[in-house]
Amino acid sequence: VSDLEDLRQRMRAFTSERDWEQFHDPKSLLLAIIGEVGELSELFQWLPAADATDLARNDPLKSRVAEEMSDVLLYLVRLADVLDIDLHPAAVAKIEAAGERFTADEVRGTAPAKQ
Amino acid sequence: VSDLEDLRQRMRAFTSERDWEQFHDPKSLLLAIIGEVGELSELFQWLPAADATDLARNDPLKSRVAEEMSDVLLYLVRLADVLDIDLHPAAVAKIEAAGERFTADEVRGTAPAKQ
Amino acid sequence: VSDLEDLRQRMRAFTSERDWEQFHDPKSLLLAIIGEVGELSELFQWLPAADATDLARNDPLKSRVAEEMSDVLLYLVRLADVLDIDLHPAAVAKIEAAGERFTADEVRGTAPAKQ
């Protein structure tokens, strides 16, 4: 079983055992994702940008970051399950579309500006 | 190769081909995750909570939701790669810890309140 | 002095007294805003949508919500100060532009869909 499918099954069992399906509508799960993204942001907010990678590649920060990233992933996988969305093929399609939209020759070394 | 590893490799190649590693420090990737979570939120914000699941399980909304969820996942996988974090075992550890913290008998049918 | 100006001055003094200007670049303040939005989201995530207004209009939840909303506002005011943005006229201009874009007769009772 693939690892996203494994997480989907684990989250589904976790939820079912606690009778928590009633809380897992999309808007609530989205707020849960945001709560976890917020906790992840708090770990990085005051770090100098140039030091953040090194600091977060080592403990104690690395373990905390891994925990919060896991929470984001788990709620994302749970939302996908509730909506019957298969994340891996959807993500592959998205990266392939991005590859056609931003061809390497045109954007090399330049971040596309959002406006 | 597992799903998450496949996405990690695809994002790494996509980034490298465009010479975009220079933009992928943790704080920047976090802002990118938030940008995509924001786009996902905009798809749901005005939907009645009771209808959101049904609406998002069908097109045209389902395709749009799958795209934005994919973007969140791809930037999350990319951040994990930059930080040398292996997401699947970290997420399994987190759900197992949650299972011990919130035992089914104690929390069945009740959402733990954040305070 | 207006209330947004009062908060601007208080945050500026608070920051200066602690020699924290060095941490208040825009990307860091944005992550701080997201951290506080995340804490606010956690207060609401599992509440039934239909009960959330009543619950949050009364203590103990009301006080907690007011605290987290205050944190969001304070970091937003601080970011505006760092960027020399005057929030009140900017917000008035934005709502007036929205009024022209979404005329009452055209959108009455219908939430504009994001796509």
Added chain:
Amino acid sequence: VSDLEDLRQRMRAFTSERDWEQFHDPKSLLLAIIGEVGELSELFQWLPAADATDLARNDPLKSRVAEEMSDVLLYLVRLADVLDIDLHPAAVAKIEAAGERFTADEVRGTAPAKQ
């Protein structure tokens, strides 16, 4: 009339004229706040941290940032109105509490770590 009260009244009138009160429950407004924070994040995500302040203090970026910050503020003010929360005194109380929690002598030049 104070700045925040003026925005509150404008948002209330804007909402009422369009019969949009039905959409403005707390969870929906929170998702709207996050949508706008996401748009703000997209303006900054790929900017070098050291250049972000200068870039965002000048047009064309400054105008775009002011627009997105305004959207965040307007939805925050609207949520406060729905919940009958008076933001200015709440924010003053929060900053005064933070002043007691983080005394200048103890934290000067050091960002408190979140854990």
